Amino acid sequence: MPGLRRDELAQLAGVGLSYYTRLEQGLSLNASPEVLDALARASRRTGTRRRPAPERAGDTTRQLLAAFGDAPAVVLGRRSDVLAWNRMGHTLFAGHLDPHIPDQPDQRPNTAWLVFLDAHTRDLYAEDWPKKARDVVGKLRLAAGQHPDDPRLAALIGELTMKSPEFAGMWSEHRVRRWDLATYRMHHPVVGRMQLNLQTLNVPQVDGQRIVVATAEAGTGSAAALSLLAQAGIASGVRSVRQAGRTEAAGSPR
Structure with missing residues (x-):
């Protein structure tokens, strides 16, 4: 099952794609707590649907x-x-x-x-x-x-x-x-x-x-x-x- 795309996460969080990309790349260091909370909520919102199966070490x-x-x-x-x-x-x-x-x-x-x-x-x-x-x-x-x-x-x-x-x-x-x-x-x-x-x-x-x-x-x-x-x-x-x-x-x- 594919993961959450960058543009989807930005859209769900209500921020621009270019801004989110700069944030992810460490080029923007002044994100407000509200923005970080919105990104966390967006990840959780689709996490159960898109999250890959947990990794495990085999026998x-x-x-x-x-x-x-x-x-x-x-x-x-x-x-x-x-x-x-x-x-x-x-x-x-x-x-x-x-x-x-x-x-x-x-x-x-x-x-x-x-x-x-x-x-x-x-x-x-x-x-x-x-x-x-x-x-x-x-x-x-x-x-x-x-x-x-x-x-x-x-x-x-x-x-x-x-x-x-x-x-x-x-x-x-x-x-x-x-x-x-x-x-x-x-x-x-x-x-x-x-x-x-x-x-x-x-x-x-x-x-x-x-x-x-x-x-x-x-x-x-x-x-x-x-x-x-x-x-x-x-x-x-x-x-x-x-x-x-x-x-x-x-x-x-x-």
């Missing part, structure tokens, strides 16, 4: 994710929503979030949103945040070109444009970037500094889904830090299971 994709073991890996959808992650993917990229949140389609974290609007993620990329931010924007602009009628993608771009001047500035540069390998200096709150390679693998036979895997050069301090983070993640998981067991026991009838 074989989850099997592949588990096969990476202690290598952090996440599955991303066409809007860069996190569809799934393995234990280390959650520990490395978003340990401050509920590990089960990707299973809730309306609550899934979005990597672009996290990079620009989440303090934990911004600190994670530390010295290389500008590089990571531009890579994210380039990937998002590529997605916008491939899915121009996706209302949720348009809403994400609009929110980032309104809430992040840095995003708005980078978005207005109109740079499209498809990257399959990138190296970032990262700083994790548990194990400190690491230099990691992030590699992107397309999910076979699923349009728009990809797996991002983090690795470090063998024998380096970064590899040792990843190993230490894996051990810390296991210990944290054991504590969570024990705590859940104690909670369940405390609530059981005697």
Whole structure:
């Protein structure tokens, strides 16, 4: 089912097409709250009729994710929503979030949103945040070109444009970037500094889904830090299971 077209959204919101286009592209930064509310209402009005089926990570994709073991890996959808992650993917990229949140389609974290609007993620990329931010924007602009009628993608771009001047500035540069390998200096709150390679693998036979895997050069301090983070993640998981067991026991009838 096709998504909401740009001219339809502008018409339903009562704004001009050219104005809405400038707003979407980050060229107009003075939209009033009334205009933003009108655009949100217009999206919701046709959302149930036009919204594409929610993305999900298939069983074989989850099997592949588990096969990476202690290598952090996440599955991303066409809007860069996190569809799934393995234990280390959650520990490395978003340990401050509920590990089960990707299973809730309306609550899934979005990597672009996290990079620009989440303090934990911004600190994670530390010295290389500008590089990571531009890579994210380039990937998002590529997605916008491939899915121009996706209302949720348009809403994400609009929110980032309104809430992040840095995003708005980078978005207005109109740079499209498809990257399959990138190296970032990262700083994790548990194990400190690491230099990691992030590699992107397309999910076979699923349009728009990809797996991002983090690795470090063998024998380096970064590899040792990843190993230490894996051990810390296991210990944290054991504590969570024990705590859940104690909670369940405390609530059981005697």
